[in-house]
Amino acid sequence: MRRARERSYLWVGFMRRRSPAVQGRGRHPAVVIVVGFGATVVVGTLLLGTPLATTEGDSSHWLTALFTATSAVCVTGLVVVDTATHWSTFGEMVIVALIKVGGLGIMTLATLIMVIVSGRIGLRTRLSAQWETKSVAATDLRHVLRRVVVFSLICEATVAAVLTVRFVTGYGEPVGRAVYLGLFHAVSAFNNAGFALWPDSLMRFVTDPWICLTIALAVIVGALGYPVVFELVRTWWRPGRWSVLTRVTVGMNGLLLAGGTLAFLATEWRNPATMGPLDDSGRMLAAFFAAVMPRSGGFNTLDIGQMHSSSWLVTDALMFIGGGSAGTAGGIKVTTFGFLLFIIWSELRGEHRVNIGHRRLPSATQRQALSISLLGVILVTLSTWILLVITPHDLDQVLFEVVSAFATNGLSTGITADIPLAGHVLLSVLMFIGRIGPLTLGTALALKQRTRRYELPEEKVILG
Amino acid sequence: MRRARERSYLWVGFMRRRSPAVQGRGRHPAVVIVVGFGATVVVGTLLLGTPLATTEGDSSHWLTALFTATSAVCVTGLVVVDTATHWSTFGEMVIVALIKVGGLGIMTLATLIMVIVSGRIGLRTRLSAQWETKSVAATDLRHVLRRVVVFSLICEATVAAVLTVRFVTGYGEPVGRAVYLGLFHAVSAFNNAGFALWPDSLMRFVTDPWICLTIALAVIVGALGYPVVFELVRTWWRPGRWSVLTRVTVGMNGLLLAGGTLAFLATEWRNPATMGPLDDSGRMLAAFFAAVMPRSGGFNTLDIGQMHSSSWLVTDALMFIGGGSAGTAGGIKVTTFGFLLFIIWSELRGEHRVNIGHRRLPSATQRQALSISLLGVILVTLSTWILLVITPHDLDQVLFEVVSAFATNGLSTGITADIPLAGHVLLSVLMFIGRIGPLTLGTALALKQRTRRYELPEEKVILG
Ligand SMILES: [K+]
Ligand SMILES: [K+]
Numbered sequence: 001m002r003r004a005r006e007r008s009y010l011w012v013g014f015m016r017r018r019s020p021a022v023q024g025r026g027r028h029p030a031v032v033i034v035v036g037f038g039a040t041v042v043v044g045t046l047l048l049g050t051p052l053a054t055t056e057g058d059s060s061h062w063l064t065a066l067f068t069a070t071s072a073v074c075v076t077g078l079v080v081v082d083t084a085t086h087w088s089t090f091g092e093m094v095i096v097a098l099i100k101v102g103g104l105g106i107m108t109l110a111t112l113i114m115v116i117v118s119g120r121i122g123l124r125t126r127l128s129a130q131w132e133t134k135s136v137a138a139t140d141l142r143h144v145l146r147r148v149v150v151f152s153l154i155c156e157a158t159v160a161a162v163l164t165v166r167f168v169t170g171y172g173e174p175v176g177r178a179v180y181l182g183l184f185h186a187v188s189a190f191n192n193a194g195f196a197l198w199p200d201s202l203m204r205f206v207t208d209p210w211i212c213l214t215i216a217l218a219v220i221v222g223a224l225g226y227p228v229v230f231e232l233v234r235t236w237w238r239p240g241r242w243s244v245l246t247r248v249t250v251g252m253n254g255l256l257l258a259g260g261t262l263a264f265l266a267t268e269w270r271n272p273a274t275m276g277p278l279d280d281s282g283r284m285l286a287a288f289f290a291a292v293m294p295r296s297g298g299f300n301t302l303d304i305g306q307m308h309s310s311s312w313l314v315t316d317a318l319m320f321i322g323g324g325s326a327g328t329a330g331g332i333k334v335t336t337f338g339f340l341l342f343i344i345w346s347e348l349r350g351e352h353r354v355n356i357g358h359r360r361l362p363s364a365t366q367r368q369a370l371s372i373s374l375l376g377v378i379l380v381t382l383s384t385w386i387l388l389v390i391t392p393h394d395l396d397q398v399l400f401e402v403v404s405a406f407a408t409n410g411l412s413t414g415i416t417a418d419i420p421l422a423g424h425v426l427l428s429v430l431m432f433i434g435r436i437g438p439l440t441l442g443t444a445l446a447l448k449q450r451t452r453r454y455e456l457p458e459e460k461v462i463l464g
Numbered sequence: 465m466r467r468a469r470e471r472s473y474l475w476v477g478f479m480r481r482r483s484p485a486v487q488g489r490g491r492h493p494a495v496v497i498v499v500g501f502g503a504t505v506v507v508g509t510l511l512l513g514t515p516l517a518t519t520e521g522d523s524s525h526w527l528t529a530l531f532t533a534t535s536a537v538c539v540t541g542l543v544v545v546d547t548a549t550h551w552s553t554f555g556e557m558v559i560v561a562l563i564k565v566g567g568l569g570i571m572t573l574a575t576l577i578m579v580i581v582s583g584r585i586g587l588r589t590r591l592s593a594q595w596e597t598k599s600v601a602a603t604d605l606r607h608v609l610r611r612v613v614v615f616s617l618i619c620e621a622t623v624a625a626v627l628t629v630r631f632v633t634g635y636g637e638p639v640g641r642a643v644y645l646g647l648f649h650a651v652s653a654f655n656n657a658g659f660a661l662w663p664d665s666l667m668r669f670v671t672d673p674w675i676c677l678t679i680a681l682a683v684i685v686g687a688l689g690y691p692v693v694f695e696l697v698r699t700w701w702r703p704g705r706w707s708v709l710t711r712v713t714v715g716m717n718g719l720l721l722a723g724g725t726l727a728f729l730a731t732e733w734r735n736p737a738t739m740g741p742l743d744d745s746g747r748m749l750a751a752f753f754a755a756v757m758p759r760s761g762g763f764n765t766l767d768i769g770q771m772h773s774s775s776w777l778v779t780d781a782l783m784f785i786g787g788g789s790a791g792t793a794g795g796i797k798v799t800t801f802g803f804l805l806f807i808i809w810s811e812l813r814g815e816h817r818v819n820i821g822h823r824r825l826p827s828a829t830q831r832q833a834l835s836i837s838l839l840g841v842i843l844v845t846l847s848t849w850i851l852l853v854i855t856p857h858d859l860d861q862v863l864f865e866v867v868s869a870f871a872t873n874g875l876s877t878g879i880t881a882d883i884p885l886a887g888h889v890l891l892s893v894l895m896f897i898g899r900i901g902p903l904t905l906g907t908a909l910a911l912k913q914r915t916r917r918y919e920l921p922e923e924k925v926i927l928g
Contacts, residue, residue: 045739103851196804229607243634263849266853269854296858308852308853309852309858309859310852310853312859313845313848313849313852313859314849317845317849343831343834343835344838344839347831347832348839349833350837363827363831367811367827367830367831367834368811368830370807370834370835370838371536371807371808371811372836373810373838374804374810374834374837374838375808377841378808381781383684383775384777385727385777385778388772388773388774388777389730389731389772389774390487394773394858394860395773395776395777395858395859395860395863396858396860399859423875
């Protein structure tokens with residue numbers, strides 16, 4: 001029985017690898033993703049490059065337009081010019097549109113791929129057939145995509161409503177302006193983009209729980225990733241039935257949030273330039289917010305530039321780990337990091353197998369998790385070296401900037417605008433790689449891997 | 465045929481795992497290694513703690529004695545007091561003895577384990593039997609150990625002779641003193657210990673090729689590891705026959721040496737506090753020396769504290785990678801790093817298998833390589849965070865110090881003595897873990913792994 005099954009898998013794999021739809025016409029999803037994001041960046045750069053997009057009515061430097069467009073499409077949030085003062089309302093709307101397209105693109109693509117890889121909705125054979133007959137717009141697929149879009153719109157509308165009410169009642173903004181601010185920051189928060197319309201990000205709201213908790217919640221939900229959120233919606237009261245993906249994502253999120261909050265409280269409690277002036281509950285709120293944002297919201301309510309360098313290192317680590325798979329978060333993903341811990345633990349005990357819950361982690365997934373992380377470490381180290389050579393800044397700040405770009409995070413110690421042009425190009429490339437790299441890599445590998453699935457059934461999880 | 469072989473392997477594994485010699489009496493090599501090194505550190509601390517060991521005739525602070533003993537046994541070279549002025553001749557001789565014991569311990573243990581793991585000398589069944597009958601001192605084993613001891617003595621004597629002649633002819637030292645200096649630095653260099661009898665390490669010899677190249681060569685040979693050196697001695701003219709271990713070690717060493725030299729030349733060429741005042745050939749020599757020492761000699765001829773922070777990052781990376789397996793070098797080892805590059809390259813191409821030369825890298829070895837590296841990254845990050853919290857220094861210098869301790873390297877930007885006591889304890893622990901951690905881990909896993917060897921014959925390589 002098992003033998004026969006193995007053979008059939010191998011056979012299917014052999015057939016598919018040679019099918020013209022997959023190889024011959026170059027329709028590999030990885031290519032689609034790179035081209036899609038690249039084209040969106042180009043369109044965004046052209047739009048932001050017009051005089052219409054700036055308040056002064058002059059064209060921006062092409063690199064400013066490119067950097068901002070990349071930052072928006074990759075939902076990063078790093079900026080070389082102040083968003084509110086440099087860009088006109090048209091420019092801001094271009095940015096929010098790029099964020100929406102970028103965020104939705106990531107969520108739908110990643111969700112789609114995860115559905116295909118995990119084979120949960122039974123798409124496997126059907127999709128394979130569709131791919132070849134080009135009738136991709138089948139019911140299942142359409143269903144998934146619609147749910148992602150509807151879900152993101154509902155979340156953004158809710159967040160926008162809360163923010164709008166607060167801007168009107170708490171800060172006396174006119175309703176029209178409050179709605180605009182609410183929508184902009186709701187989209188920016190839910191898509192983990194981190195763009196804000198104040199030069200100091202959200203520092204003026206540091207002790208306002210309405211703004212801070214709403215934005216933090218939007219960032220968390222957006223960063224969990226659609227598959228996890230949807231599974232939680234269906235089965236949150238039965239953790240025993242959660243998939244490995246959901247368990248690891250939720251567990252690691254809780255762990256990193258708690259650890260981050262404690263670390264920031266410990267090192268910033270008496271810092272007069274950050275938490276010092278706040279009361280205790282204000283400090284709690286600020287520390288929690290600072291712990292949420294590296295995964296990977298990118299807003300800040302404390303002055304990052306004034307933080308202790310140990311806080312920067314904690315933020316670096318949290319940013320590098322990032323958020324959930326198939327969400328709008330960046331980084332190597334909490335899933336990957338969680339797997340790493342399990343793998344290292346197994347390795348330390350000399351165990352071959354890595355069990356999480358009642359599932360065995362496939363060895364290919366283990367290798368992917370380890371490779372993605374190490375590739376990230378190598379990429380960050382090389383980029384940091386280049387920036388150290390071409391800027392006068394210290395490792396502290398340069399590493400922070402590089403990790404922030406790689407993890408599409410958007411936090412900064414304040415040196416982004418000071419970096420020379422070559423550095424901006426490097427950061428743009430890092431944002432692009434950080435955004436689509438792991439996803440594409442994960443995709444390409446996950447899809448390729450299926451063609452060789454000649455082991456016992458295992459739970460497949462995408463790492464990108 | 466193959467089936468039968470698999471079964472017998474499994475069976476042997478099953479038997480051995482329950483054999484009283486391995487489990488019941490706790491004679492696992494990992495335990496032996498930890499206890500052995502720990503005991504040597506304790507003896508060293510007691511000896512260095514006596515008034516006899518200091519020039520002033522007072523007892524040193526116990527932590528100074530412990531730190532120095534750990535640094536010597538783990539062949540690291542980090543110091544909290546100046547070796548020549550603080551310690552008496554007796555103290556210096558204790559240090560050189562600890563270096564010799566530590567270095568020899570590492571080389572023999574690692575070589576022994578590698579021989580057992582790779583099964584090259586056909587020890588497998590014999591040793592297994594010996595283990596149980598306690599007749600470990602068999603011919604093969606004794607032969608290997610004697611070769612290691614003789615080889616290290618020949619190397620040290622040669623280096624000492626060259627250095628002695630140079631100290632007499634070039635610097636007018638009396639013959640007795642020159643012999644003492646020659647022996648001390650020969651042992652320190654060949655064992656990659658990095659202890660020097662001048663407060664500025666070897667900075668006074670920066671343009672002296674006799675001293676610099678001799679020491680660099682000793683460091684390189686010691687860091688290659690005995691198995692590689694011996695294989696090179698036998699077959700250096702036939703690279704096609706080299707084992708995977710030798711190929712990767714030699715290749716990565718060349719790559720890292722060339723890359724490091726170029727990087728230092730690029731960033732320090734005009735630095736008035738380092739290479740600036742030297743002529744071109746002096747710069748070449750200094751850059752080469754600076755590129756050799758992170759792997760992991762620990763001497764310096766340039767003022768590390770005055771280097772550009774990008775040079776520090778390059779040094780961090782080189783130190784972290786370290787030297788060859790089963791040598792006196794530290795770090796994750798060039799073998800591990802080389803494997804990582806092959807693994808990531810395979811992963812990027814979506815390949816399951818990793819081929820190096822004409823051999824397939826076992827998946828267990830792949831996981832070990834990846835796990836050791838990531839465990840190193842996590843350990844370094846956590847330790848750096850702790851040191852950042854308890855010291856006023858920047859990430860640049862703290863990271864350098866932590867990586868230097870973890871990689872048992874001994875280079876420093878000059879903050880070692882300024883770090884508070886808790887920091888010295890942390891660095892001592894890091895040196896100990898860095899020294900025996902990967903080795904022990906590699907050992908434990910490599911030996912355990914053999915008990916489950918139910919795949920096709922593959923080339924086994926230890927990563928520690
Ligand atoms: K972001
Ligand atoms: K050393």
